[in-house]
Amino acid sequence: MDLAVAVTLRREKQRIILVQSQVKQILSSGAPALKITSVGDTLCLHVQGETAEVINLNASLDNAPFFVILEGQRALAVDDYEFLFRLKILSNGCVSGWDVNGNKLIGKLFDPQKEQGEEGTPIKEACKADSESISTTELDSLKEILKRLKKGEFYEALTMELSERIREIADEMIACRRDLQKRIEPSIVGLAKNEIPETSNELEGINDTLEKSTMKILDISEGVLAECMNRLEELDRIYSELCAGVERLSTEISAVGPEQARGIKTGVFTDLKPLVDMIARDRKAFEKIRKLSMNMTEPLCFQDLVGQRIQRIVNLVKTMEKRVQDLITSLGLRIKEYEMESSLHPEEMATELGEDRSLLKGPQGEGKGLNQNAVDDLLASL
Amino acid sequence: MALDTSIKVLVVDDFATMRRIVKGVLKQLGFKNIIEAEDGTAALNELRKEKVGLIVSDWNMPKMTGLELLKEVRADEELKSIPFIMVTAEGQKENVIEAVKAGVSNYIVKPFTPETLSEKLEKVFQR
Numbered sequence: 001m002d003l004a005v006a007v008t009l010r011r012e013k014q015r016i017i018l019v020q021s022q023v024k025q026i027l028s029s030g031a032p033a034l035k036i037t038s039v040g041d042t043l044c045l046h047v048q049g050e051t052a053e054v055i056n057l058n059a060s061l062d063n064a065p066f067f068v069i070l071e072g073q074r075a076l077a078v079d080d081y082e083f084l085f086r087l088k089i090l091s092n093g094c095v096s097g098w099d100v101n102g103n104k105l106i107g108k109l110f111d112p113q114k115e116q117g118e119e120g121t122p123i124k125e126a127c128k129a130d131s132e133s134i135s136t137t138e139l140d141s142l143k144e145i146l147k148r149l150k151k152g153e154f155y156e157a158l159t160m161e162l163s164e165r166i167r168e169i170a171d172e173m174i175a176c177r178r179d180l181q182k183r184i185e186p187s188i189v190g191l192a193k194n195e196i197p198e199t200s201n202e203l204e205g206i207n208d209t210l211e212k213s214t215m216k217i218l219d220i221s222e223g224v225l226a227e228c229m230n231r232l233e234e235l236d237r238i239y240s241e242l243c244a245g246v247e248r249l250s251t252e253i254s255a256v257g258p259e260q261a262r263g264i265k266t267g268v269f270t271d272l273k274p275l276v277d278m279i280a281r282d283r284k285a286f287e288k289i290r291k292l293s294m295n296m297t298e299p300l301c302f303q304d305l306v307g308q309r310i311q312r313i314v315n316l317v318k319t320m321e322k323r324v325q326d327l328i329t330s331l332g333l334r335i336k337e338y339e340m341e342s343s344l345h346p347e348e349m350a351t352e353l354g355e356d357r358s359l360l361k362g363p364q365g366e367g368k369g370l371n372q373n374a375v376d377d378l379l380a381s382l
Numbered sequence: 383m384a385l386d387t388s389i390k391v392l393v394v395d396d397f398a399t400m401r402r403i404v405k406g407v408l409k410q411l412g413f414k415n416i417i418e419a420e421d422g423t424a425a426l427n428e429l430r431k432e433k434v435g436l437i438v439s440d441w442n443m444p445k446m447t448g449l450e451l452l453k454e455v456r457a458d459e460e461l462k463s464i465p466f467i468m469v470t471a472e473g474q475k476e477n478v479i480e481a482v483k484a485g486v487s488n489y490i491v492k493p494f495t496p497e498t499l500s501e502k503l504e505k506v507f508q509r
Contacts, residue, residue, distance in 0.1 A: 211398065211399055214399040215398070218399065218402055218406070222406060294407070294410055294496045297403045297406060297495075298494065298495045300403055301403065301493035301494065302493065303399045303400075304395075304397045304400040304471065304492060305471055305492060305493065308471055368473075369474055370473045370478065370491065371473070371491065372490065372491050375478055375489050375490075375491055378478050
């Protein structure tokens with residue numbers, strides 16, 4: 001027997017000694033881990049999922065400062081306690097030991113089978129019965145052991161307190177999450193299920209419509225251009241044939257004499273002049289239409305530029321959609337139809353797209369970014 | 383040096399309309415042999431399949447950007463000498479500098495006129 005606890009029983013003013021194997025735990029009545037309940041006259045202690053019945057105190061009486069939890073789901077209510085060392089069993093059912101102050105104490109050994117208070121020897125009387133002394137070295141050693149024990153108790157109490165606080169915080173968080181669910185579920189689920197995907201689809205729809213319209217404009221422009229080219233070729237051919245015909249005519253009529261031939265040729269040219277002028281005018285007009293059709297390509301770039309801007313907004317909306325879905329998932333909100341998109345999310349797309357994506361700012365607004373002349377100057381300087 | 387319009391030109395852009403516009407301008411300039419790709423990866427496949435004499439590429443494309451395509455082309459022994467014109471809406475100074483560093487032959491900012499493309503082509507082939 002190395003260690004024992006001398007306790008003063010509540011309302012008994014009698015000290016008894018409990019050996020180490022009999023004691024499970026000593027708790028102050030205010031320990032956070034301790035819950036005290038009463039069933040009839042019985043006082044019960046609840047600690048760490050176990051219950052112990054107080055065997056020396058009626059529930060109608062006030063609580064004790066300390067409780068000693070014993071093996072066998074029993075407990076004692078005590079006014080104070082002292083640790084005893086260097087124990088010695090005496091012949092009369094008593095035990096002697098030294099407290100941390102170097103006092104030798106003798107007390108009746110606790111018998112779990114007997115009602116407490118039946119018998120026992122007052123400590124002071126017991127002390128007189130033994131005059132054995134303890135050395136200073138042994139006393140220091142005892143003090144050190146006690147200090148460690150006290151420290152252990154402190155940390156145990158602290159751990160208990162912290163565990164209790166953490167449990168309270170967890171309870172609060174769960175309650176808060178439930179409250180959040182109740183408050184935001186109807187609106188956020190609607191957003192995630194309908195509104196955000198609809199917005200994204202609408203924007204993509206605009207892009208599709210723009211592309212189709214641009215293609216139709218290009219069809220018309222290319223049709224006009226092709227027609228112009230055909231007409232220009234036709235006019236060139238007519239003009240060439242006309243010139244060749246006049247040349248042939250002038251050769252054939254040269255036999256009638258140079259003077260007359262010249263006269264006929266001049267006459268023919270005079271007669272054909274309106275036709276030649278008309279061909280020239282038409283040619284000029286078709287050339288102008290051709291240039292106009294060609295110049296339509298510049299404004300038609302708008303589809304690409306608008307499309308890029310819309311795509312940036314689509315990506316932003318999709319990112320928002322993902323964030324909301326993440327929020328829904330993390331809050332455990334219920335969406336029956338919630339399914340992950342099979343397509344890549346914008347972030348994953350960005351990762352796939354490569355490092356230079358951070359350089360891409362999209363089409364520049366009016367007066368922002370470099371125009372072609374500034375780009376040319378920059379290229380020349382580089 | 384006169385523009386050799388018999389060469390094969392690869393037009394790379396993720397927007398079908400832009401590919402069509404660039405092709406239209408090139409046709410007006412006399413180029414008849416024009417092929418298309420919708421991103422850098424598809425463009426590389428085309429380049430490794432057949433001999434191309436000019437690349438006209440957008441920058442901002444999914445899968446592989448125009449800049450990445452340019453770097454791949456310049457790093458490839460077989461392809462590195464192909465003239466590469468970037469036609470893009472990215473009009474920041476740092477974009478131009480980055481493209482020049484990667485070895486771009488010329489840089490056109492959208493929207494562009496047929497004259498601009500014609501002028502840049504002539505400059506590229508004059509070198």
